[in-house]
Amino acid sequence: MPLLITSKWLWLSVFAILVVNLVAFWATRATLSFVGLGLYVKLALTFGGFWICMLKVSQRGKIRSPLVPKLQAFCEGMLFMCCISVVIPPLNHLTMMIPFPFQDVLLAGWDESLGFNWVAYFEWVHGRPMLISLLDQAYVWLSMVGLMGMTALIFSGDWLRTRFYMDVFFYTAVICVLVGALFPAMAAVDRYVLDPSIYTNFPEPPGVYHIPYFEMLRDPQVSVLISPVGLPGLVTFPSYHTASGVLLAICFFRTWMFWPMSLYSIIMIASTPVFGGHYFVDIFAGALFAIAAVVLLAKRPHYRDVFGAKPIKLKSLDNPELA
Template identity: 40%
Template sequence: MTLSVESLRASSSNDMHLNEGDTSRLSSAMPSDSEVAFPGRLNVVLMAIAAVLTTILYFYVEPDIDLATTVPYILIISTCLALSVYIKHRSAFEDVFRTRMQLVLKGVVFIFVALATLRIFNHLTMSLAFPLADSLLDSWDKSLGLDWMAYFTFVQTHPTFATILKVAYIGFDGASLLGFLALVVMGYARRARYFCEIFLITAAICTTIAMFFPAVAAVVYNFGNVSELEGFGAAPGVYHMEQFLMLRTAETPSIDLLAAQGLATFPSFHAAGGILLIFGFLKTRLSWGVIAFSVTMIASVPIFGGHYFIDVLAGTALAVLVSVLNAMRPCYRGLFGNDASRY
C-alpha cells in the first residue's frame, strides 16, 4: 500500500489539530488563579472547627480575657473589610489592581482571625493539667544522639552567629505575613491560598498535639528559669515562662491577646513555619532567598525558641507532610510549575 504526499500532509494536519485540542482541554482543566476563590472551602471549614473547639475550651476553662486587647484585632479586621468593599465597587480601579487588593485585604482578615483564634486555643490548652513532658522530650533527643547542650554552647560562644539566629527567629511572624502579601503582588493567587491553608492546618495540628506535651522547654529545663546567660544580652528561650506558669497555676487563667506568646513546644511551629515558607515560594524568583531565611530561622529554634531537637524534627516532618498532601489536591494541579512570565 502506498501513501501519497497529500495524504501524509492531511494526516499530519489532523494530528496537529488533535494535539492542539488536547492541549486546550488540558489547559482548561488546569485551575487558574482567577478561578480559585479565597479563602476557599477548606480554610473556612478549618476555621469553623478551630472556633468551635476554642469555644468549648473557653467554657470549660473559663479564663479571663482582657477585651481591651482584642480592640487592635477588631480595628484591623473591620478596616480591611471596609476597604475591600470600597475597592470592589470602585470602578475607576483597574481589574488587576482591584482583584489583588481584595485578595490582600481578605487575606489579612483571615490571617488575623486565625491568629487570634489559635492563640486563644493554644493558651487554653496550656491551662489543662497534663504532666510536663520535658524529661520525655529530652530523652528522645538523647536516644537520637542529639546533643542540645553542645549546640547551645556553640551558639553561646559565637556571638555573630547568635545575633543572626536571633534576628531570624524574631522575624518569622513578619516574614509569614509578608510572604502572603508577596505572593499576591507577584500574581500567585492559588499559591497565596495554598500558603494560608498549609499554615492553618499545620498550626492547628501543632497546637493540638502540643496540648498533650506541655513543657517548660529546653533552656529552662537545662538552666532553670534564668534571666541572664553568658554570651546573650538576655536569656534566650525563656520568654514564654511567665505566661506558661500562670496558665498552669492560676485559679482563673488570663489571656492578653496583645502579649500572648506561642506556647507549643512539641512539635515546633517555628520549625514547621520555615518549611511552609519554602513550599510557598518554591520555584519562584524569591525561592533561594526564602530558603536561606528559613534554614537560618530553623537553626535558631533550639536556642531562641528553647526547643528540643525532637520538636524541630517533628515540626519539620509535619510541615512537609501537610504541604505535599495539600499540593496533591486537584485545585493545585501544576502549582509548582515553572512560569517565567509570572515573576
C-alpha cells in the same frame, strides 16, 4: 468570585476554632480579656471595608486594572490574618490547660538516643555574639516574613499558590497546637540551663519567655486571664517555627524568592533550639509535619499544578471547587 486567596472552608475552620475557644472559656477557670483587642478590631474593619470596596469595583468592571484584584486579595489576606491572630493563640493556651504530664524527660531522651547534644549547641551559640543577634532577629521576624511572603505571592498574581500558602500555613498551625497539647514541656532551656546568669552574651535568658504562662495555666489555684493579643506560643513538640520555615521554602519553590526564603528559613530554624527552647526532636517533628501537610494538601485535585513553573492566573480560579 468573592474570595480569591481564602476559601469558605478556611473561614469555617476559623469560626469553628472561635466556637471551641468560647466554649473552653465558659467551661474552664480561664477568663477572656479584651485588653489590646481594639487594634485588631480596627485593622479587621479597615481591611474588611477596603476588601468590600475592591470587590465592588471588580464586580462592576469599570476599572480593569490588574491591580484591583491584587488589592482585593491583599485586603482579604490581611483580614484573614487579623482573624487567625486572635483565635489560634488562645486555642494554644486553652489546650495547654489540659493536665497532660510534661514530656521533657521523653523529649530529652529522644534527643540523646539520636546523638544530639543540646547543651553543646547552646554554648556554641553563646560563644558567638554576632550570631546571637542574627538568630534572635530571625526568630522574632517569622510573622513579618510570613506576611511579606503572602504579599509577594499576591502581587505576583499566582493565585493558586497564594491560596495554597494560606491553607497550608493555617492547617499546619492548628495541627501543631493540637499535637503540642499532648506533649507539653517546659522546654530545653528550662531543663538544661540551671543558671542563666552565667551566659552573659545573651541580652536576656533565651527560651524561657513561656514559663510564667505555663505556671499560670497549670496552677489550679491561680485564675487564668487570657487576652487574644500578644500571647506567646507554648508548643514545644512539634516546633511550629521549624514547620513554618520549611513551608516558606516549599511554597516559594520555582519562584525568584525561593533562595531568599530558604536562607531565612535555615537561619531561623537554627535559632529554635536556643531562642525557642526546643529540643532537636521538636525540629525534626516540625519539619515532618510541614512536609506531610504539603503532601496531603497538594494531592487535592485543584492543587495539582500549584508548584508549576508558570503562575496560575486569576481566570483559573473560576473552578467552583475553589470557592
